Amino acid sequence: MSPLTSLxxxxxxxxxxxxxxxxxxxxxxxxxxxxxxxxxxxxxxLHDNVAAHASGRGYSALQVYADRAEFAVCDFGCGFLRNVRRVAPDVDSHEKSSWKFQS
Structure with a gap:
């Protein structure tokens, strides 16, 4: 596992x-x-994009399980929310967007 790391x-x-x-x-x-x-x-x-386009307001983490690995990057740049709205027009904040990508 990698710790939650600022980018x-x-x-x-x-x-x-x-x-x-x-x-x-x-x-x-x-x-x-x-x-x-x-x-x-x-x-x-993905890491570079956070630093370049979200003013460094983002994080990365990796969790390894016996049968899979889960990698996550999150940021608070305007592009992320804009892309979420393409598939979920009702989402109006970063906080509400995170659940859209959980499985």
């Missing part, structure tokens, strides 16, 4: 990306390791 500064973004991807790699089979680099780039891009 406000470049060093936090880089450190969190390294931590999350290293934890994920320890859970991968040898066959899955081939996808590790694209996954690292994807996670890094």
């Amino acid at each position: 406000a500064r470049t060093d936090e973004v880089e450190g969190c990306t390294k931590l999350v991807t290293s934890i994920l790699q320890t859970t991968m089979t040898l066959e899955e390791h081939a996808s590790a680099e694209p996954l690292r780039r994807l996670i890094g891009e």
Whole structure:
């Protein structure tokens, strides 16, 4: 598991990306390791977007279970809420948007 990590500064973004991807790699089979680099780039891009577009007002965390891993990124940038409204027009705040992506 990775701790809930702030993504406000470049060093936090880089450190969190390294931590999350290293934890994920320890859970991968040898066959899955081939996808590790694209996954690292994807996670890094998500982290960079928080720092760049949400004024660093966001967080990341990873939880590993026996049968799966759950990765979460949340932020309070205007783009996130705008995208949620595309599929749920009734959502009018970040607080209300979070449940839309829980499974």
